[in-house]
Amino acid sequence: MRVILCGYYGQDNAGDEALLVCLLQMLPATVEPVVLSANPQTTEERYGVEAHYNRDCPKIWQLLGQCDGFVWGGGSLMQDVTSVVSPLYYGGLMAIAQMRGLKTIAWAQGIGPLQRPPLRWFTQQVLRGCNGISVRDEASLRLVERWDLKAFLAADPVWSLAAENASPSPSPLPMVAVNLRAHRLLTLERLAVITQALKDFQQQTQTHLRLIPLQKSQDLAIAEAIAVELPGSYEILYRPDPRECKGLFRGAEFTIGMRLHSLIMAAAEGSACFALSYDPKVSRLMAEVEIPGWELANLPMDSNELSQIWQNHFQQRQPWKEAEPLQKSALQHQALLQKIFVG
Structure with a gap:
């Protein structure tokens, strides 16, 4: 099974890159990830995965015809506080994936704020078409539940990320x-x-x-x-x-x-x-x-x-x-991936 992973990847934002690492670690072994990235070469070299430029529309259209699933891979993709373009882009890709019959997951999402009624309606519609939804905070869960949609809450996946030592010798000072x-x-x-x-x-x-x-x-x-x-x-x-x-x-x-x-x-x-x-x-x-x-x-x-x-x-x-409780909670996002892509 080939699955497209879509998020704010390849921007050298360590937070969103951490979400990608967690998602890659939680994917079932039977899933082959295909990452949409602003810097696909770096993404491929750093994580050893197939990656493509996230603004290459013809290629993305082709991938949607070749893949079986589509995942919003963590973060606050559907909000209009910092950008109106963001929810249109991510929501548009999700909607096209659904129209083309892919299994779709909104994974570890922070939904909202959505101050513009058309974007709020649009977000509701694409979430309604998802096979599964997980959110990372109570406010997102309440919003999704007001729309009569089912989602489960777990801590942000980055709580579970394993750190690697990359610092020089510590200072004697605090x-x-x-x-x-x-x-x-x-x-x-x-x-x-x-x-x-x-x-x-x-x-x-x-x-x-x-x-x-x-x-x-x-x-x-x-x-x-x-x-x-x-x-x-x-x-x-x-x-x-x-x-x-x-x-x-x-x-x-x-x-x-x-x-x-x-x-x-x-x-x-x-x-x-x-x-x-x-x-x-x-x-x-x-x-x-x-x-x-x-x-x-x-x-x-x-x-x-x-x-x-x-x-x-x-x-x-x-x-x-x-x-520790938050780290255990974060790992629950893995269950959704297993349920939708393996059964």
Whole structure:
């Protein structure tokens, strides 16, 4: 059985690449994956799978005639907060796969927010045509159930990702991991406040800051801009392989993160976390696993206040010990793949 895997792959976003790795690991042995990627050559080399360019419409049409199944492979593909094009693209491919008779799965999805009624209706229709649906958070489950659709809830698959050690010798100082990404809510003014707060936090706590970009194109420049302002020990570590990226959070006693999967990776490795939420999916994670943090839109604009908040959480930190139940829950997404593609 050949199955098309469709997601935000090949963009060197470690979070979405981690979802792909988890999906590949969970596929039944009888399934041959065919990955749609923005960088198919890298995807093939890194994971040893067949991959094709995700904007090559004639090739995708051909593949839909040659394959038996189609999977949305994790993430927040059907939402219109960051992009209107995204749900049209992913939903359109799913709809065509269904019309051509493929078995279709919405796998480990974060559904919504969907603020535009036509996109909400469209999402409902393509989900109604799926052979199976799994979601990664309570809000997505409630939305799907309001549409009278059946889905099951399990933790984000990245909780179950096995980390690989990819960091240099550890610093003798307590290590704090930091991940920030470019976003309209991270204005220059807010970035200046965060940078000053990190400077003060480092001076007061005598810590080593490890700046971890998860997506080079959106995170690295911010990490570099912060690094030159820091008064103490720091490093910038970027690992495009998601297993190595997760390994960078190993040993972090405290993590300040924007990206959803920076927080999941860090917490899964036992780090206490503080979230800076720029997206509803991050806020959902904060609520469901009780990670403290701020909505970025409501960030205190006093760097001293922000630094003091981080210092308090750092001083009161406890190793995060709730990962095991979430790791077991994440593995439940495998059952859906087995049910639909094997029976």
